[in-house]
Amino acid sequence: MDLVVDLSSRADRATAIYRALLEAVRSGRLVPGDRLPPTRSLARDLGVSRTTVATAYERLVAEGFLEARVGDGTYVAAAAAGPRRRPARAALRARAGWGFEAHPVSGTAPDPPYDFRAGIPDASLFAFDTWRRLVGAELRAGAHAPGRYADPAGHPPLREAVVRHLALSRGVAADPEDVLVTHGTQQALDLVARVLLEPGDVVAVEDPGYPSARDLFASYGARVVPVPVDDDGLVVDLLPERARLVFTTPSHQFPLGPPLALDRRRALLDHAARHGTAIVEDDYDSEFRFTDRPLETLHALDEDGRVIYVGTFSKSLLPGLRAGYLVAPPSLRGALRGARQLADGYGALPEQAALARLVGDGLLARHVRRARVVYGERRDLMRTGVQELLGEHLEVVPCAAGLHLSARFRDPARSDVALAEAARAEGIALEALSSYAVEAPVRGLVLGYGAAATATITPGLERLARLL
Numbered sequence: 001m002d003l004v005v006d007l008s009s010r011a012d013r014a015t016a017i018y019r020a021l022l023e024a025v026r027s028g029r030l031v032p033g034d035r036l037p038p039t040r041s042l043a044r045d046l047g048v049s050r051t052t053v054a055t056a057y058e059r060l061v062a063e064g065f066l067e068a069r070v071g072d073g074t075y076v077a078a079a080a081a082g083p084r085r086r087p088a089r090a091a092l093r094a095r096a097g098w099g100f101e102a103h104p105v106s107g108t109a110p111d112p113p114y115d116f117r118a119g120i121p122d123a124s125l126f127a128f129d130t131w132r133r134l135v136g137a138e139l140r141a142g143a144h145a146p147g148r149y150a151d152p153a154g155h156p157p158l159r160e161a162v163v164r165h166l167a168l169s170r171g172v173a174a175d176p177e178d179v180l181v182t183h184g185t186q187q188a189l190d191l192v193a194r195v196l197l198e199p200g201d202v203v204a205v206e207d208p209g210y211p212s213a214r215d216l217f218a219s220y221g222a223r224v225v226p227v228p229v230d231d232d233g234l235v236v237d238l239l240p241e242r243a244r245l246v247f248t249t250p251s252h253q254f255p256l257g258p259p260l261a262l263d264r265r266r267a268l269l270d271h272a273a274r275h276g277t278a279i280v281e282d283d284y285d286s287e288f289r290f291t292d293r294p295l296e297t298l299h300a301l302d303e304d305g306r307v308i309y310v311g312t313f314s315k316s317l318l319p320g321l322r323a324g325y326l327v328a329p330p331s332l333r334g335a336l337r338g339a340r341q342l343a344d345g346y347g348a349l350p351e352q353a354a355l356a357r358l359v360g361d362g363l364l365a366r367h368v369r370r371a372r373v374v375y376g377e378r379r380d381l382m383r384t385g386v387q388e389l390l391g392e393h394l395e396v397v398p399c400a401a402g403l404h405l406s407a408r409f410r411d412p413a414r415s416d417v418a419l420a421e422a423a424r425a426e427g428i429a430l431e432a433l434s435s436y437a438v439e440a441p442v443r444g445l446v447l448g449y450g451a452a453a454t455a456t457i458t459p460g461l462e463r464l465a466r467l468l
Helices: 013-027 039-046 050-062 128-141 156-170 184-196 211-219 262-275 330-344 349-360 363-389 416-425 454-467
Strands: 066-069 073-076 179-182 202-207 223-230 243-248 278-282 307-312 324-327 394-396 404-409 444-448
Touching: 013 050, 039 050, 050 066, 128 349, 156 179, 156 307, 156 324, 156 349, 156 363, 179 184, 179 330, 184 211, 184 243, 184 278, 184 307, 184 324, 184 330, 202 211, 211 223, 211 243, 243 262, 262 278, 349 363, 363 394, 363 404, 363 454, 394 444, 416 444, 416 454
Parallel strands: 202 223, 202 243, 243 278, 278 307
Antiparallel strands: 066 073, 179 324, 307 324, 394 404, 404 444
């Protein structure tokens, strides 16, 4: 019998032999009826004591994989599992209508030399030492009752810190009871969909817009209706009257960039009041504004409790923190808390407590100010480079905020998907503008500068220019 056993460590060699024998049985190298070597013989071959081998045999006998026959030896038991076979055909399938599969994300492949992907902040700007200190302090304190279940709405000091942060940075007036801490924007949208949507409900989304939001609402059986976007944002006059929910990015339309004009903000709120529509306001990267003062949020203008405000720390800090929040009207507080408890119970308290200190002590604001300077420089390089190097083919969409810009093809017949694939072969990661659209006739490029090292922006655009 050939048996490979890792005995490099002197600790618990009996377990190492047990695992090697168990794997031999499960893989089919040892089959029912096979006789194992005597303990003395195997111990001599492996250079261990006979007691060590006997202990491994006894454990496998006790578990039913081996049987000891008095005066005859030790054999593989008839009931021992043989090699596991794959089912001849798929027995289980997703429910009818389910057509969603995971798509590649930034963490599933090595970073490209020229990283122009949208929505990714620069991890090198994050104060990891400070974060480790804050999390370590919370773990050492042990004050968050790790042996008990927690409030699904989130750590109360973090909800209070979010309220103060939003009041100062975005003019959002809320109480801590209105705030629900989430694992980022996607979970916030999932909770809203659980609570508000029934199969067949109409959900209006921007076109082009955020594909993950479209897919999420559709996964709940909603009828997702794309609504055009122009230079003033969502075209409110084209909203379907029967819409149960409108999803919008009014501060920095994703992916094009323009904010929703003030008159359209008011028109959207009027529409919601007339038709009983809920509005989800995704304020995903409003911290990074480089020119004019941002317009008031829809939440600040809302007088009827129609707006659910959604924010995230994925852009301002790191996606890996998985931290976001929503601000709910009082009428939805209980339902959303219940949905969160059904979804995953509650979040990780030490990390939420550390984030509360990061926000409450002003460290988030300091980080945003520092990062805004870096991103502002990269934005200027990207915009100038596109205009000077690619301007013959692309027209930059005006944009005053965020971590990316979009540029439309001057020739609307040109394939942005083909260009994105060609760029990828040259080490340039970017996205085709048309990939964000359902019906909108837009073609061009979405160019992120959050994750792009400053020194790579101009060389990357020069390489892209040669492809054009």
